[in-house]
Each structure stands twice: as C-alpha cells, then as structure tokens.
Amino acid sequence: MTALQRIEQGSALQQTDDADLVARIDMLNAIGIALSSENDMPHLLERILIGAKQITRADAGTLYTINDQQKLNFEIVQTTSLGIKRGGSSARPVQLEPISLYRGNGSPNNKLVVTYCALNNKTVNLPDVYKENDTGFDFSGPRLFDKKMNYRTRSMLCVPMINHDGKTIGVIQLINKKSINGPVAFDDDDIHLLQSLASQAAIALTNKRLIDDLKALFDSFIKTIAASIDETSAHTGEHCRRVPYLTLALADAASRDQKCMKDFILNKQQRYNLEVASWLHDCGKLATPIHIVDKSTKLETVFDRIELIDTRFEVLKRDANIARLEALLEAGHDKDRIELIEKQYREEIKQLTDQRDTIRQCNIGAESMPPELKERIKQIAARTWRNCDDELVPFFSEDEINNLLIPYGTLNADERKIINDHIVVTNKMLASMQFPDEMASVPEYAGGHHERMDGKGYPLGLTREQMSVPARVMAIADVFEALTSWDRPYKKAKKLSEALAILGKMKQRNHIDPDLFDLFIRDKVYLPYAREFMDPELIDIDEPSEIPGYPFDMP
The missing domain is CATH 3.30.450.40 (GAF domain)
Incomplete structure (x- = not known):
C-alpha cells in the first residue's frame, strides 16, 4: 500500500467516525x-x-x-x-x-x-x-x-x-x-x-x-379539605371519602361498557380529574353555617328548642293543677263535683302529654309529613300560655310553628336554600382555582351533582344533554351515598333494597341518567360499595332481580 493509499484510507475512516459521531x-x-x-x-x-x-x-x-x-x-x-x-x-x-x-x-x-x-x-x-x-x-x-x-x-x-x-x-x-x-x-x-x-x-x-411532589401536595390538600368538611359535622361523617369511591367505580364500569355507554371513554387524565372533582364536590360546605349542617331536629338552632316546648307544657300542667286545687277548695265536700274536677284534670293532663309527645315526634323530622299530623300541629298551636312576665302569648312563636310544619327533613325553606347554595359556593371556589388546561373539566364534573336530567335541578338547571357523563355519574353516586348513609341527622340509613328502589323511581321521573342507572344495577356497582361501607344487616339483596319498586329488563 502506497503512502497515498494509506492517507486516503485514513481519511475514509475519519469520515466514517465523524458520520457515526454525528x-x-x-x-x-x-x-x-x-x-x-x-x-x-x-x-x-x-x-x-x-x-x-x-x-x-x-x-x-x-x-x-x-x-x-x-x-x-x-x-x-x-x-x-x-x-x-x-x-x-x-x-x-x-x-x-x-x-x-x-x-x-x-x-x-x-x-x-x-x-x-x-x-x-x-x-x-x-x-x-x-x-x-x-x-x-x-x-x-x-x-x-x-x-x-x-x-x-x-x-x-x-x-x-x-x-x-x-x-x-x-x-x-x-x-x-x-x-x-x-x-x-x-x-x-x-x-x-x-x-x-x-x-x-x-x-x-x-x-x-x-x-410528582406537587401532585402529591395537591392531592393531600384536596383530601384535607374534604376531611375538614366531614370533621366539622358528626352528620357528614365520611361523605367526602365515600362519594369518590362510588363515583370512580361507576365511571370505570361506564368506560368498560360496550352497550349503552359504548361511546364513553375515560382516559387516565379524565379519571384523575373526576377523582379530584369527587373529593372537592362539597367544598362549598366550608362556608355553610355548622348549626344548619348539624340541624338534627326541626327546632334545633344552637340548641334544641324542644326543651322550651317541654317547659311550656309543664307550665300548662302546673296551671291545670293549680286550677284543680282551686276548684277542689270551692267544691268543698261535694263528691260529685270533686269527681268531675279530678276527671277533667286527668283528661287535660293526658291531652297535654299526648300533644307534647306529638310535638316531640314531629320535631325529629321524616322523609314526609302526613297531612293529619300537620293539622294536629296547627290545633296545638292554637293554645296559649302565660310567660314569665305573666303575659298571655301564643304557645308557639311564628318561627317555631314554621319549623314544626317542615314537610320533610329538618330544614326550613331558608335553611334548605343555604344548604343548597353550597354548590353555588363550590362552583365559585373551583372557578377561582387556576386549574391547568388538562384539568379544566374539574369544576364542571364537581358542580353538577345536584342537577337533574329533566333540567329541574340546581344550581344551573342543566339537562342531561348539557351535562358530561362524569357529572351524571357523580349525581348518582351522591344520591346513593346519601340514601345509604347512617350519619345523616334526620333519617336512618336505608336498606340496600330501599335505596335502589328509590334510585329506580328517580330514573322513572327523569331525575338521574337512565343508562348509567341501568349499568349501576346490571354490573352491580352498588354491591362492593355496600359491603365496604354499609351495615351488613342492611344489605338485604344481592341479585338485581330481587330489587323491588320499579321494572327492569335484564339484557
């Protein structure tokens, strides 16, 4: 090999090395x-x-x-x-x-x-x-x-x-x-x-x-907010933890479904957004007065005013006894008169006791108040009594009678509006948060859990077509959690069959999404949740065919 050939070969190798490096x-x-x-x-x-x-x-x-x-x-x-x-x-x-x-x-x-x-x-x-x-x-x-x-x-x-x-x-x-x-x-x-x-x-x-650290901080922050909401009241318990569990379970089922929900796809980011939304869906309750959230009876404010009512009945019983004693003095030894006075006294005491028990029962609150009970409350309200200033006044104040006549639950119209407004506050709070673009759906998911498919929900009166699937999912989860919850102030936890029957009627009335409800029943999304969070004695059914209260055709 000549010197020139060696130079040319070295140059070629260098070019190869240079090309390889590039x-x-x-x-x-x-x-x-x-x-x-x-x-x-x-x-x-x-x-x-x-x-x-x-x-x-x-x-x-x-x-x-x-x-x-x-x-x-x-x-x-x-x-x-x-x-x-x-x-x-x-x-x-x-x-x-x-x-x-x-x-x-x-x-x-x-x-x-x-x-x-x-x-x-x-x-x-x-x-x-x-x-x-x-x-x-x-x-x-x-x-x-x-x-x-x-x-x-x-x-x-x-x-x-x-x-x-x-x-x-x-x-x-x-x-x-x-x-x-x-x-x-x-x-x-x-x-x-x-x-x-x-x-x-x-x-x-x-x-x-x-x-990852910022995400962990954010996640812990939203869960702290949710925990603080639950901790403020014994009557909200672990609502903010149970709703995410059920929301994600139903959303996952919807994402897997190839029938009525076949067009719904829940990717990883959307699922995370829904999880965040479900943890924050009640954040507006931080601004709700605790005495309203905790109102376990109709007459409760900072204390239960039923004790004042009880005192008034005791005053009426005392007055009845005084009147009895005065009448006995006047009757002297007239046995017939004495017998009549004692009989009238016993009847009046019994009537007062019955009326007091009626008020106590009414004060507890229920899912609906019978018309005859309303009439009886109005009759009792016609009574008068003498207060500490010896003034003859109505037996109930206007506020007391209005609360006693609450048709369902323990909240009057003004208090219910305040409670309902928590979703308005929630929407304002979430709107003020600077969510990144990929999490822009969080406020919409969280803000729709009190909307109805017929457009008669609140706060925006959205219809089914105006709501995303995740928002409709959360609406069902929120209702089912409330029905089966054992820590609400005015009701006991429903049996599983009762809760599902109520959901079925809500479907028929176009309150909740019918396709998601059918999926909820068909895939038994409710069952793992019930086993995790409900009293075993209240899980009274397993198969959907056993659920009473509505027709359901199994595919």
Missing part, C-alpha cells in the same frame, strides 16, 4: 426530546438507560437512583446478550438490595465503582475491570455475576446524574461496549455523550419528581 449526537438529541415528554417514572428511567446503551453501544447497563436513606436503588437492569431485562416496562422487578453509600461508622463507601461515582460526582471509565488491580475498587460483584451467568465483564463506564443544585441523584453504569471484535473500552466520545445524556436525565428526573 449520528450518535442526533440520537442523543432524540433521546433528550423523548425524556422531556415522558410522564411515567419507570418508563422514564428505562428510556434513560436504553438511550445510554444506544449512544455508547453498551451491551449491559444499570441505572441507580439515590434514596432518602443514602442508598443506591437498582431501578433498571439490562443485559442484551443475556436477555436480561428487569424493572421499567418489564413485568419483572429488580430484586436486589440497595447499596449503602456510607458504612456503619459513617465513612464513605468508596470501594465500589458506583458508590465512588455517586459520592465524588466523578465519571469512572475502566477498560477492563479484571486488569484494574491498582484502583482499589472491589470487583467481587461483577466476578460473581460472570461466574453465575457465564459472562465476561470487561469495560465499565459509570457517570453520575447531577441535578441543577450540583447534587448527584443517580448513576448510570454501562458494561462492555460492543464491536465486531467483541467488547472494547469506552472512548472519550462515549464519555462526553453519556455525560450529556446524564445531565439531561438528571433534569428530566428532577422535573418529574417535582411534578
């Missing part, structure tokens, strides 16, 4: 772009290691992260020639104990290549680990692996992943750069490329952890 730099850029768009942490870690192996042509590699206990976690382990793939998208996790960066006495553990790299923020490049006798590193681990797997560890390259604060958050370790003649040492280009990737990886990991 290709690897392009690959590095592509990997960096991919890392910036990856949202799943295991997949992100896997992308980093695969990218590192690609740009350096490494046969094997391990990606470590540093945990809070100052140990190196094995996150991803791969050896192409042996078909080893652990962690990341693999179904097989890495089952290796973390490596301590410090010994028991607190001194740094610099004996291992990866710990030295992490502790000193230094890149380590070893052409052949079996010949590196003067490094002071312990290679018993690679030797043991080689013996067990019939492998030969030669070249090793370790690069720290250093974040913007100059702190090492992990290590990329590569083994055996591949060539046509077998494993060779990693060169300077490999080092520079891997250091660049490690820098990008550190940024991606830091950003992902920051996003």
Whole structure:
C-alpha cells in the first residue's frame, strides 16, 4: 500500500467516525426530546438507560437512583446478550438490595465503582475491570455475576446524574461496549455523550419528581379539605371519602361498557380529574353555617328548642293543677263535683302529654309529613300560655310553628336554600382555582351533582344533554351515598333494597341518567360499595332481580 493509499484510507475512516459521531449526537438529541415528554417514572428511567446503551453501544447497563436513606436503588437492569431485562416496562422487578453509600461508622463507601461515582460526582471509565488491580475498587460483584451467568465483564463506564443544585441523584453504569471484535473500552466520545445524556436525565428526573411532589401536595390538600368538611359535622361523617369511591367505580364500569355507554371513554387524565372533582364536590360546605349542617331536629338552632316546648307544657300542667286545687277548695265536700274536677284534670293532663309527645315526634323530622299530623300541629298551636312576665302569648312563636310544619327533613325553606347554595359556593371556589388546561373539566364534573336530567335541578338547571357523563355519574353516586348513609341527622340509613328502589323511581321521573342507572344495577356497582361501607344487616339483596319498586329488563 502506497503512502497515498494509506492517507486516503485514513481519511475514509475519519469520515466514517465523524458520520457515526454525528449520528450518535442526533440520537442523543432524540433521546433528550423523548425524556422531556415522558410522564411515567419507570418508563422514564428505562428510556434513560436504553438511550445510554444506544449512544455508547453498551451491551449491559444499570441505572441507580439515590434514596432518602443514602442508598443506591437498582431501578433498571439490562443485559442484551443475556436477555436480561428487569424493572421499567418489564413485568419483572429488580430484586436486589440497595447499596449503602456510607458504612456503619459513617465513612464513605468508596470501594465500589458506583458508590465512588455517586459520592465524588466523578465519571469512572475502566477498560477492563479484571486488569484494574491498582484502583482499589472491589470487583467481587461483577466476578460473581460472570461466574453465575457465564459472562465476561470487561469495560465499565459509570457517570453520575447531577441535578441543577450540583447534587448527584443517580448513576448510570454501562458494561462492555460492543464491536465486531467483541467488547472494547469506552472512548472519550462515549464519555462526553453519556455525560450529556446524564445531565439531561438528571433534569428530566428532577422535573418529574417535582411534578410528582406537587401532585402529591395537591392531592393531600384536596383530601384535607374534604376531611375538614366531614370533621366539622358528626352528620357528614365520611361523605367526602365515600362519594369518590362510588363515583370512580361507576365511571370505570361506564368506560368498560360496550352497550349503552359504548361511546364513553375515560382516559387516565379524565379519571384523575373526576377523582379530584369527587373529593372537592362539597367544598362549598366550608362556608355553610355548622348549626344548619348539624340541624338534627326541626327546632334545633344552637340548641334544641324542644326543651322550651317541654317547659311550656309543664307550665300548662302546673296551671291545670293549680286550677284543680282551686276548684277542689270551692267544691268543698261535694263528691260529685270533686269527681268531675279530678276527671277533667286527668283528661287535660293526658291531652297535654299526648300533644307534647306529638310535638316531640314531629320535631325529629321524616322523609314526609302526613297531612293529619300537620293539622294536629296547627290545633296545638292554637293554645296559649302565660310567660314569665305573666303575659298571655301564643304557645308557639311564628318561627317555631314554621319549623314544626317542615314537610320533610329538618330544614326550613331558608335553611334548605343555604344548604343548597353550597354548590353555588363550590362552583365559585373551583372557578377561582387556576386549574391547568388538562384539568379544566374539574369544576364542571364537581358542580353538577345536584342537577337533574329533566333540567329541574340546581344550581344551573342543566339537562342531561348539557351535562358530561362524569357529572351524571357523580349525581348518582351522591344520591346513593346519601340514601345509604347512617350519619345523616334526620333519617336512618336505608336498606340496600330501599335505596335502589328509590334510585329506580328517580330514573322513572327523569331525575338521574337512565343508562348509567341501568349499568349501576346490571354490573352491580352498588354491591362492593355496600359491603365496604354499609351495615351488613342492611344489605338485604344481592341479585338485581330481587330489587323491588320499579321494572327492569335484564339484557
């Protein structure tokens, strides 16, 4: 070969090397772009290691992260020639104990290549680990692996992943750069490329952890809000925890359904939005006066005024007894007159006792007040009594009679409006929150749980067509939770059959979504919820065919 031929051959090889380096730099850029768009942490870690192996042509590699206990976690382990793939998208996790960066006495553990790299923020490049006798590193681990797997560890390259604060958050370790003649040492280009990737990886990991931490903070915040709502009243119990459970169960069933809900798809982000909305759906109750939320009887304000009513009855009984004694004095020894006075007294006391018991019963509240009970309350209200100023006044104040005549529940019209307005407050609170674009649906999901399919709900009077499927899902979940809840002030928990029968009637009256209700029954979405949160004695049915109160054709 002439001198000219050798020069031409060297020039061709240089051009080939340059082209290869450019290709690897392009690959590095592509990997960096991919890392910036990856949202799943295991997949992100896997992308980093695969990218590192690609740009350096490494046969094997391990990606470590540093945990809070100052140990190196094995996150991803791969050896192409042996078909080893652990962690990341693999179904097989890495089952290796973390490596301590410090010994028991607190001194740094610099004996291992990866710990030295992490502790000193230094890149380590070893052409052949079996010949590196003067490094002071312990290679018993690679030797043991080689013996067990019939492998030969030669070249090793370790690069720290250093974040913007100059702190090492992990290590990329590569083994055996591949060539046509077998494993060779990693060169300077490999080092520079891997250091660049490690820098990008550190940024991606830091950003992902920051996003995850912010999400965790947000999730804990909304659950704290929900818990504070429940904690303010003994009568809301765990409503804000139970509604998300049932909401997501029904939404998942709807997403799986291939019949009436076949056009509904619930992706991961939408599901998360619905979960957030279900935790926040009652946040407006933070502004609702607690004495209204906790109003367990019709006459309750800051205390139950039934005690005042009882006192008035006792005053009337006292007056009746005084009148009896005065009449007995006037009657003298007239036995017939005395007998008549005692009889009238007993009848009056019995009437007063019966009327007092009626008021006590009425004060408890119910789902509906019979017309005859209303009339009896009005008759009792015609009584008068003398107050402490000896003034003859009506037996009930106007406010007392209005509350006693509440047709259902324990809230009067003004109080019910205040309670209902919690959804208005909820909507205002959620509208004021700066949700990112991908979570813009949260206010709509949360704000529709008191709407009705016929447009007669509140606060906006939306119809079925104007509501999203998740909002309609939450409406059913909220109603069913309320029906089966044991901690409401004015009612006992319904039996499962009763609650489902009421839902069925609500479907017939176009109050709730009929397709979602049918799915709720057909897939028995209610049953796991009932077993989790209801008194076992109230779970009186299992199969939908046993549910009374409405017709339902099973497909």
